[in-house]
Structure formats: C-alpha cells, structure tokens
Amino acid sequence: xxxxxxxxxxxxxxxxxxxxxxxxxAEQMTETERFFRLEMEGEPLVYEPGQxxxxxxxxxxxxxxxxxxxxxxxxxxxxxxxxxxLVTNALRGFETGGRLGIRGPFGNGFDYDAMKGQDVLFVAGxxxxxxxxxxxxxxxxxxxxxxxxxxxxxARDPNLLLFREELAEWVEQSDxxxxxxxxxxxxxxxxxxxxxxxxxxxxxxxxxxxxxVIVGPPVMFKFAVLEALARGVPEHRIICSLERxxxxxxxxxxxxxxxxxxxxxxxxxFTYEQVKRLREGI
Amino acid sequence: xxxxxxxxxxxxxxxxALMAESRVAAPVLxxxxxxxxxxxxxxxxxxxxxxxVRLDYTVTVLxxxxxxxxxxxxxxxxxxxxxxxxxxxxxxxxHVLFGVHPxxxxxxxxxxxxxxxxxxxxxxxxxxxxxxxxxxDCGAPCDESSxxxxxxxxxxxxxxDVMLTPLGDAYFVEVATRRGEALVEAAAVxxxxxxxxxxxxxxxxxxxxxxxxxxPYELKYLPEIxxxxxxxxxxxxIARRCFSCGSCNIVCPTCYCFDVYDEVEADLTKGCRVRxxxxxxxxxxxxxxGGENFRQDRSSRLRHRMFRKxxxxxxxTGRAGCVGCGRCERACVAGIGIKDTxxxxxxxx
Numbered sequence: 001x002x003x004x005x006x007x008x009x010x011x012x013x014x015x016x017x018x019x020x021x022x023x024x025x026a027e028q029m030t031e032t033e034r035f036f037r038l039e040m041e042g043e044p045l046v047y048e049p050g051q052x053x054x055x056x057x058x059x060x061x062x063x064x065x066x067x068x069x070x071x072x073x074x075x076x077x078x079x080x081x082x083x084x085x086l087v088t089n090a091l092r093g094f095e096t097g098g099r100l101g102i103r104g105p106f107g108n109g110f111d112y113d114a115m116k117g118q119d120v121l122f123v124a125g126x127x128x129x130x131x132x133x134x135x136x137x138x139x140x141x142x143x144x145x146x147x148x149x150x151x152x153x154x155a156r157d158p159n160l161l162l163f164r165e166e167l168a169e170w171v172e173q174s175d176x177x178x179x180x181x182x183x184x185x186x187x188x189x190x191x192x193x194x195x196x197x198x199x200x201x202x203x204x205x206x207x208x209x210x211x212x213v214i215v216g217p218p219v220m221f222k223f224a225v226l227e228a229l230a231r232g233v234p235e236h237r238i239i240c241s242l243e244r245x246x247x248x249x250x251x252x253x254x255x256x257x258x259x260x261x262x263x264x265x266x267x268x269x270f271t272y273e274q275v276k277r278l279r280e281g282i
Numbered sequence: 283x284x285x286x287x288x289x290x291x292x293x294x295x296x297x298x299a300l301m302a303e304s305r306v307a308a309p310v311l312x313x314x315x316x317x318x319x320x321x322x323x324x325x326x327x328x329x330x331x332x333x334x335v336r337l338d339y340t341v342t343v344l345x346x347x348x349x350x351x352x353x354x355x356x357x358x359x360x361x362x363x364x365x366x367x368x369x370x371x372x373x374x375x376x377h378v379l380f381g382v383h384p385x386x387x388x389x390x391x392x393x394x395x396x397x398x399x400x401x402x403x404x405x406x407x408x409x410x411x412x413x414x415x416x417x418x419d420c421g422a423p424c425d426e427s428s429x430x431x432x433x434x435x436x437x438x439x440x441x442x443d444v445m446l447t448p449l450g451d452a453y454f455v456e457v458a459t460r461r462g463e464a465l466v467e468a469a470a471v472x473x474x475x476x477x478x479x480x481x482x483x484x485x486x487x488x489x490x491x492x493x494x495x496x497x498p499y500e501l502k503y504l505p506e507i508x509x510x511x512x513x514x515x516x517x518x519x520i521a522r523r524c525f526s527c528g529s530c531n532i533v534c535p536t537c538y539c540f541d542v543y544d545e546v547e548a549d550l551t552k553g554c555r556v557r558x559x560x561x562x563x564x565x566x567x568x569x570x571x572g573g574e575n576f577r578q579d580r581s582s583r584l585r586h587r588m589f590r591k592x593x594x595x596x597x598x599t600g601r602a603g604c605v606g607c608g609r610c611e612r613a614c615v616a617g618i619g620i621k622d623t624x625x626x627x628x629x630x631x
Contacts, residue, residue: 103359247541258576
C-alpha cells in the first residue's frame with residue numbers, strides 16, 4: 001500500500017456506522033421467527049436477492065440477517081429473524097414504528113441473470129426459506145424470464161413453516177409447482193410428510209437446463225445436493241447460500257472465512273462446485 | 283536526502299525533541315528473568331524518559347501493532363432511546379514509533395494492506411497515516427525462533443520514514459520520506475563521510491553473513507506446499523499438543539481478526555460499539571448463533587491459522603501473512619512453532 005492509499009483510506013467514511021431504518025410491519029411468524037418490513041429513513045436500500053444486512057439493536061449489538069424480499073417488491077425490504085442470540089432475542093420486542101440500524105447490503109446475491117431462460121428448482125429447508133424467498137419472489141415477479149419453476153419447502157413441523165399464506169398462494173399458482181412437506185405432522189396436517197429430499201420423486205425435471213437453488217441446514221444441504229446430482233444437475237448449477245459467524249461484513253474481521261474465501265464478501269451465495277473446493281463449506 | 287550520522291550520545295536529545303512534537307513509543311526493558319539475568323523481556327511503551335529507550339533490544343514480546351491497532355477500540359457511539367444518531371469514532375494523534383525492526387515494519391505493511399484494500403477502514407488508517415516510523419536495522423537474528431530471512435521481511439524497501447543502522451558509537455541515518463526528513467531535522471546529525479558509508483556497507487555484509495535460511499524451500503513455494511499438505515495427518519499430530527489458547531494470535535504482529543460488541547453507559551443514555559482482538563484458535567470463533575461450528579476440531583483451527591499466515595493473507599493482500607518474527611513460537615506453551623510446522627510440511631502430501 002502506498003502512502004496515498006493510506007491517506008485516502010484515513011479520510012474514508014467508516015464502513016461500520018449503521019443507517020437508520022423504520023419498521024413498517026412486524027409479525028411473529030412462528031414461535032421463534034419474527035418478520036419485519038423495513039424502510040430506510042434516507043435513501044432506499046438498493047439490494048439484490050440473496051444479499052444480507054447487518055441489523056443493529058442499539059444498546060445490544062448487531063447481527064447479520066438475510067434479506068427475504070426481492071427488489072421487485074418496492075423500496076421496503078423484509079427480514080425473517082430467528083430468535084437464537086442476543087440481538088435476535090432483543091428484536092422480539094420491536095413493533096411497527098420501531099427503529100433499527102442497518103448496514104449493507106453485503107454479499108454477492110444470486111446470479112439470476114445466468115438462470116434466465118432456464119428451469120429453476122428451489123429447495124428450502126427451515127429458515128433457509130428466508131434467503132430463498134428473495135429469489136423466489138424475484139423469479140415469480142419476472143416469471144416470463146424463466147423456464148419451469150419448482151418450489152420445494154420443508155419444515156420440521158407445521159408450526160415451523162414460514163410464510164404460510166404465501167406458500168398457499170404459490171401452491172395455487174399455475175405457473176409454478178410448489179410442494180410443501182413436514183417431518184413431523186400434527187393431526188390437522190394434510191400435506192406431504194417426510195424429509196424434503198422425498199419430494200424430489202414428485203418432481204419432473206430436465207436436469208441439463210435446471211438450476212437447483214438449495215438453502216437449508218447443513219444436513220439437509222448434503223442430502224438435497226446428492227438428490228440434485230443424482231438427477232443429473234451439474235455441480236456449477238447447484239446454488240447454495242452459506243451461514244457463517246460475521247462481525248464486519250466487509251472482509252476484515254475474519255470470522256466468516258472459509259479457506260481463502262470471505263463468505264460476507266465473496267458469498268454468501270456459492271455454487272456446489274465452489275463449496276466442494278472449499279471443503280470446510282458445509 | 284543523503285545519509286546522515288548521529289552520535290549515540292545525541293540519541294536521547296533527539297528522542298526528547300520528538301517527544302515535544304508527538305507521542306513517541308519505543309522498545310523498553312520490561313522484565314529480567316530471575317533465574318537467567320541474560321533473559322530480558324522487552325516491550326513497546328510510550329517513552330517517559332529518553333534514557334529508557336533500548337535500541338539494543340532483540341525482540342519485544344508484543345510488537346508495536348497496538349499503537350496502530352489497539353487491542354480494544356471504540357468504533358462508534360450512539361444515543362439510546364428514540365434518536366440513536368450513530369456516529370463513527372475515529373481518534374488519532376501524531377505518533378512516532380522509534381526503533382522498529384524490519385520484521386515489524388513488514389508486518390505493519392501487511393496491516394496497511396489488509397485495512398486499505400477493498401473497503402478502507404479509517405479507524406486503523408487514520409492512526410496509521412498519523413504515525414511516523416523510525417526503523418532500526420538488525421545485524422543478527424534475535425534467536426532460534428526467528429526466520430525473517432525466509433519470510434522475506436529482513437530487507438524492507440518501504441514502510442518506514444527513517445532507517446537507523448547501529449555503527450558502534452553512532453547511527454547511520456537514512457531518510458526515506460519527506461516526513462522522515464522533518465523528523466531528522468530535530469537530530470544533531472552530520473552528513474555521512476566515506477568512512478561512515480564503508481562502515482554501513484560492512485554492517486550490511488555482516489548482516490548477510492549472520493542470517494541463514496531455516497526453511498528447506500523458497501517462500502514462493504509456501505502457498506503450494508501448504509495446499510498439498512491440506513489432508514496430511516500432520517495437522518492432527520501438531521494439534522494434539524495445542525491448547526487452543528490463542529497466545530499465538532495475541533503476540534502476532536500481523537493478526538487482525540476482531541470481535542465486535544456493544545457497551546452501554548451506566549446512566550443508560552449512550553452506547554458504543556467496540557472491537558477487540560479475536561483469536562481464530564478459540565473454539566467459538568467460527569460458531570454461528572444456532573450452535574453450528576464450522577471449525578470445531580482443534581486441528582482445523584490450527585491448520586486454518588497456518589494457512590492464513592502462509593497463504594491466504596499473501597494471496598489477499600499481496601503482503602506476507604507471517605513475517606518470521608518467531609513471537610508465536612516463543613509464546614506457545616506447547617512449543618508449537620510456525621517455522622517448525624512449515625519445515626514439517628515440506629514434501630508431505
């Protein structure tokens with residue numbers, strides 16, 4: 001680095017200062033997941049499906065959260081937050097009208113341009129539906145740009161299903177095939193039962209022209225990738241989004257590093273071909 | 283500017299003059315071993331009395347990194363309540379680091395690259411741009427742990443404003459930057475004579491003969507040698523001794539991973555966001571909130587550090603991730619050395 005780089009960087013704006021956003025809708029989606037629609041107080045957030053933001057609860061801290069909406073939905077953006085830590089726990093207390101700090105968006109997002117004209121198979125397990133929904137919504141809003149669309153959604157039990165009303169709409173939609181399954185049904189459940197990979201049997205696909213977008217817990221990812229590979233989807237067309245511990249979002253703090261890759265900057269979206277090379281990926 | 287010469291007896295007056303202009307930090311003696319009076323522990327401290335400056339130091343326990351990259355640094359402050367109004371805290375004041383060895387000059391260059399590339403980090407860079415570096419050349423290795431020659435940090439070409447070379451009762455003073463020129467104005471220097479220049483050359487020749495390669499291969503092969511060793515059992519074997527204590531990270535002059543957390547003032551009106559050193563060797567470093575840990579095994583964490591030092595940082599920043607200072611080996615209670623590790627993996631697949 002030259003002295004000029006150092007001096008220019010010394011005068012740069014800090015990348016760690018959040019901007020303020022206002023909650024325009026908040027809803028407890030399940031016992032552990034809370035949904036927020038937010039609007040930036042200044043310039044709207046310009047983002048791509050698959051990116052994430054740093055969410056600040058002032059006085060508590062910051063956590064990285066996937067954006068679950070698509071930019072085709074307008075200036076507001078949406079988050080689905082699972083209550084697992086200090087910040088996400090504090091978020092339970094936030095209602096419409098509340099204010100949060102937002103940094104980002106960070107990360108690469110899904111390469112939807114590459115998927116245009118191709119078939120897209122979504123496989124979303126548990127909270128994996130949140131980042132996947134950003135791309136599902138994009139694809140459904142730009143439906144004519146894509147080929148056949150198949151959406152597979154799985155959850156442990158019916159009470160843990162996210163976006164239930166929207167799932168019902170997708171199931172009704174004639175231009176997309178949506179299948180929902182739960183591992184442990186309750187007595188009111190009338191749909192599919194079993195792990196998400198079982199749904200593959202019901203899916204007809206032209207593997208050579210399919211992109212498989214697979215997001216979920218590591219154990220689901222492994223088996224879903226196996227199914228996709230078995231059906232002949234090429235490794236570079238299997239797409240996933242990785243979850244990692246993150247503190248900075250700008251490739252400095254080191255927490256999200258997998259080998260030579262910073263998930264916050266080079267990801268969180270990777271192809272299976274890339275993940276396989278990383279080895280420590282899943 | 284042509285080289286100058288400063289008598290050793292005039293050094294204190296120079297330090298004093300620098301102290302009048304800015305904060306001056308230099309190596310000082312911290313501790314002498316009770317059992318072995320020759321075992322001296324040096325540290326970097328702000329100079330209170332120029333007589334404390336020990337330019338005869340070998341290596342400090344911690345490098346001068348802390349003045350540029352404090353162990354704990356406030357990043358921003360905000361109000362609690364309806365109006366948070368977060369604002370960045372970027373505090374810096376003129377500093378002079380006096381007597382920095384080549385390895386630490388090189389290490390600062392790595393930090394510069396890490397914090398300046400892609401998204402610049404003004405919290406580090408503002409301190410860095412306000413810091414002058416007066417280097418001190420090494421004529422002989424500190425001890426067995428160092429391997430600066432191998433890691434290419436023994437002959438830095440930039441990253442300092444002034445370079446001092448000890449020539450018996452005087453210092454050969456080379457000025458590298460305009461800032462260095464201003465610093466030297468305060469010193470009672472005289473232009474170097476032909477004899478001084480000869481003495482400087484003799485020092486350089488002796489330096490070259492005192493340092494020997496300790497790795498069985500050239501630095502340029504290290505990334506590939508590491509790659510080839512990825513699946514080797516060597517990592518598990520070395521990790522059996524590792525306590526995952528993170529001492530290696532704490533003493534490393536190029537480690538820059540950090541944790542971020544928020545603090546609230548006692549009257550609950552204000553809060554701030556702080557970053558502090560973190561360690562990739564600690565168990566929760568890569569653990570996500572749900573409990574999944576992507577480097578749960580000690581061996582995978584140890585391997586990650588060795589790869590980061592020998593390969594990733596180099597590839598990311600173009601600067602050495604390890605400068606061969608040997609501090610991590612000296613600090614390791616289990617006697618794990620980065621040099622020995624890089625020797626052990628040679629030729630293994």
